[in-house]
Amino acid sequence: GDSVTQMEGPVTLSEEACLTINCTYTATGYPSLFWYVQYPGEGLQLLLKATKADDKGSNKGFEATYRKETTSFHLEKGSVQVSDSAVYFCALSRDDKIIFGKGTRLHILP
Amino acid sequence: DTEVTQTPKHLVMGMTNKKSLKCEQHMGHRAMYWYKQKAKKPPELMFVYSYEKLSINESVPSRFSPECPNSSLLNLHLHALQPEDSALYLCASSPYGGARTGELFFGEGSRLTVL
Numbered sequence: 001g002d003s004v005t006q007m008e009g010p011v012t013l014s015e016e017a018c019l020t021i022n023c024t025y026t027a028t029g030y031p032s033l034f035w036y037v038q039y040p041g042e043g044l045q046l047l048l049k050a051t052k053a054d055d056k057g058s059n060k061g062f063e064a065t066y067r068k069e070t071t072s073f074h075l076e077k078g079s080v081q082v083s084d085s086a087v088y089f090c091a092l093s094r095d096d097k098i099i100f101g102k103g104t105r106l107h108i109l110p
Numbered sequence: 111d112t113e114v115t116q117t118p119k120h121l122v123m124g125m126t127n128k129k130s131l132k133c134e135q136h137m138g139h140r141a142m143y144w145y146k147q148k149a150k151k152p153p154e155l156m157f158v159y160s161y162e163k164l165s166i167n168e169s170v171p172s173r174f175s176p177e178c179p180n181s182s183l184l185n186l187h188l189h190a191l192q193p194e195d196s197a198l199y200l201c202a203s204s205p206y207g208g209a210r211t212g213e214l215f216f217g218e219g220s221r222l223t224v225l
Contacts, residue, residue, distance in 0.1 A: 036214075043114075043200050043216030044153065089152055096141070096166055098214060100152035 002027040004101035006090045012107045013080055021075040021104050023064075023090035031092040033057075033066055033073040036100070038087045047075075047088070082108045113137050116201050116217035124225050125191060131220045133184040133201030141204040142184040143214065144176060146197045153200055159184060191224045198222075 006023040013019060025033065032051045036044040048057030053068035062077045073090060085108045090101040114135045123129050133142065141160045145153035158166035159178040173195075175187040184201055198221050202214040 041218075043202075043218045044214070045216065046213055049213070096158050096160060097155060103150075103152050105150075 002031065002092060002094050002099050004090050004092055004099055006088075006101035006104055008102075008104070009087075010105040010107055012109065014109050015082055016079045017108075019075070019077040019080045019084075019106070021088055021090075021106070023073045023075065023101060025071050025073065025090075025092050027071075027092055027094065030068075031094055033064070034091040034093070034098070035062070035064055035073070035075050036089040036091055038089065038103070040086070044089065080106075080108050082110050084108050114201055114203055114215050114217035116199075116220050118220055119218065120221050120223075122223045122225065123188065123191065125193075127191075128187070128189045130188065131186040131199055131201075131222070133186075133217060134182055135203045135215070136182055137203065137205065137215065138181075139203035139205045139215070140181060142178065143202040143204070144184070144186050145200040145202065145216075147200055147219070148197050157186075188222070191222075193224050196222055196224045 003026045034049045035047040037047045038044045048059040050057040050066035053066055056065045064073050064075045087103045087105050089103045091098050117132045143158050144156040146156055147153045155168050156170045157176045162178045162181055173190045177185040198219040200219045201217045204214050
């Protein structure tokens, strides 16, 4: 079945460091891909999305490109801030379902 | 501020109690969802309502009973729960009657503790 695999955390970085969180997927057809973020004590928020191959989603300085050839959707940010500390979930949509990866906890140190 | 409102934020109940979780959205979305999230785990889909009809039930035990009285409201009725049902219960809505766009709008969740 469809699935999402993302790198294990926690990831700890210093402020202004570069971030990459890897995500790969397994799916039949052409799912839409997403990154959701969950700040402490809150529900999930859609961070960015891409609906077809080679699309780049971007928001709040984060970017991810839908790579069909490598079945990947890695999340990147050039300079992280303490406020980016959260759990990040890679996800794909299939019909009426959203399938989430296990999540990657990110800690940014001042 | 989230536009999906969940009440209560915290609930403690015994195994013989009957309680309900409530979710409300006024964005005109036609699909609503219940997810269960255990600590340090991703959300797990429980139920999907599409145009006020139950479209997905992920083999959830009958002690969880969803209800969608209208397009803005979603309830989750709880009865005879087990301690392992303790979790964060997240409600979400989607504007397109399905999750094809993946744009789910989540509430902040109801944290349930079963004693």
